[in-house]
Amino acid sequence: MRIFPLLLTSRLTLLLAICLSAVSTVVSAQQYDADKDDATNLEEVETVIVTARRTDEAGFDLATSWAILDQANIERVAAQHSNQLFNRVSGAWVSRGNGQESLVSLRSPVLTGAGSCGAFMTAEDG
Numbered sequence: 001m002r003i004f005p006l007l008l009t010s011r012l013t014l015l016l017a018i019c020l021s022a023v024s025t026v027v028s029a030q031q032y033d034a035d036k037d038d039a040t041n042l043e044e045v046e047t048v049i050v051t052a053r054r055t056d057e058a059g060f061d062l063a064t065s066w067a068i069l070d071q072a073n074i075e076r077v078a079a080q081h082s083n084q085l086f087n088r089v090s091g092a093w094v095s096r097g098n099g100q101e102s103l104v105s106l107r108s109p110v111l112t113g114a115g116s117c118g119a120f121m122t123a124e125d126g
Helices: 003-040 071-077 083-084
Strands: 092-096 103-104
Touching: 071 083, 083 092, 083 103
Parallel strands: none
Antiparallel strands: 092 103
């Protein structure tokens, strides 16, 4: 007689497990549909306003860092690699890797902290 209650208990446990998994699948599907509906109803576009002035200002009056590397500077340095030029720019650091790569670091309010990354391209004309 002890086998029958054990089998009944096992069957009830199995039935309960099947019911719970079916319920969780239905709830999960309903949650997915709600997320999908929220994503499709997001037709509102964020408004971004950009303002600027078209007036001449001296570079020294601007609250930003800027630099010019003109032909005279480039010829005077006679750089063999771009890092020799860019390391003369305030807030910039370019380290030369194996000759094929350069690691560029710019002081920036956007690219700050550990793990901040940016993509930079340097090109040579001529």
